[in-house]
Amino acid sequence: MPLYILIQAKQLELGAELTSLKNYQGVSGSEDVYRLLEMANQRVNFLSFRSDLSLVSGVKEILARRPAGVIITSLAYHPQENSNSRLVAGVSLKGVASRREAIMEFVKNLQTEPTFSGINVPVSSFAKDRDIEFSLTFIQNEK
Amino acid sequence: MKNNLPKIWLLILAVAVLAIATADIWFWYLINGANEESSYLRGDIELQVKKNDAAGDLEKLIKDTEAKRQQIDSYFVGVDQTVNFVEYLESLARVAGVNFEITSLGVEQSKDDFKDQIILRGEAAGSWSGLMNFASLLENAPYRLDLADFVINNNEGKRTWEMAVLIKAFQLKK
Numbered sequence: 527m528p529l530y531i532l533i534q535a536k537q538l539e540l541g542a543e544l545t546s547l548k549n550y551q552g553v554s555g556s557e558d559v560y561r562l563l564e565m566a567n568q569r570v571n572f573l574s575f576r577s578d579l580s581l582v583s584g585v586k587e588i589l590a591r592r593p594a595g596v597i598i599t600s601l602a603y604h605p606q607e608n609s610n611s612r613l614v615a616g617v618s619l620k621g622v623a624s625r626r627e628a629i630m631e632f633v634k635n636l637q638t639e640p641t642f643s644g645i646n647v648p649v650s651s652f653a654k655d656r657d658i659e660f661s662l663t664f665i666q667n668e669k
Numbered sequence: 670m671k672n673n674l675p676k677i678w679l680l681i682l683a684v685a686v687l688a689i690a691t692a693d694i695w696f697w698y699l700i701n702g703a704n705e706e707s708s709y710l711r712g713d714i715e716l717q718v719k720k721n722d723a724a725g726d727l728e729k730l731i732k733d734t735e736a737k738r739q740q741i742d743s744y745f746v747g748v749d750q751t752v753n754f755v756e757y758l759e760s761l762a763r764v765a766g767v768n769f770e771i772t773s774l775g776v777e778q779s780k781d782d783f784k785d786q787i788i789l790r791g792e793a794a795g796s797w798s799g800l801m802n803f804a805s806l807l808e809n810a811p812y813r814l815d816l817a818d819f820v821i822n823n824n825e826g827k828r829t830w831e832m833a834v835l836i837k838a839f840q841l842k843k
Contacts, residue, residue, distance in 0.1 A: 533703040540710040547717040600822035
């Protein structure tokens, strides 16, 4: 009988300990903790996918390849996803060239930049032989 | 009478032995049950301690990463920070020395559950280098923003260039 009473007392003690432990969890709010971590994870995932396409570096590359006699009067830059779901930028340039050869040289120079592709000059740009208003388009790809 | 006394004592003794044996068995049964229950309680306590330890570790992780999580959030426009964001862009224009005017501003609801998209169209005017500086400042702004469309032109051959830009930024949901 004393043994039974002792065991009962111990049982009560264990029950109280369990209740107190359960109460501790209630205060900590582990569901909130998981929600916070989940939110942080979502944000990091979103921020980590950033393209290295850069308008300013693209413009620098264009200007570095511009030969004498070519003046740029307009530049349009339009990033978009291509068929492979990769981000590329469509670049459209307008300008004035002193002669046809200057346009050809400009195009050749642009072709040396590995991130530029699909350089296209409409044939109408070569109609005049001096002070030619030209336009060209190309794609800037990620490095 | 003399002959019955030992029998009565024997009967009493037998009843007493039976009672003691029954009580023993009953207490043994109770003790066994109580022991079993205590063992379950110990198991529950162990499990609860592990749960609490894990919750404690997570809470510590939350506290330790608070500054970093705030830094992550700073790449988004805060819930009520649209005006601050717009003023920040205007301040970049001033730094670059160009005139910048916002022509439209809207928020597009996004499907995901933590951000919406701010869509801002603006026009700027200034020198070529000023506008390029402005573009560079936008690209390197401490916000996650995309220059979704950008046009710069100088059709008149003047020193002042004109720029139109579509900026997409991301705002945390309420």
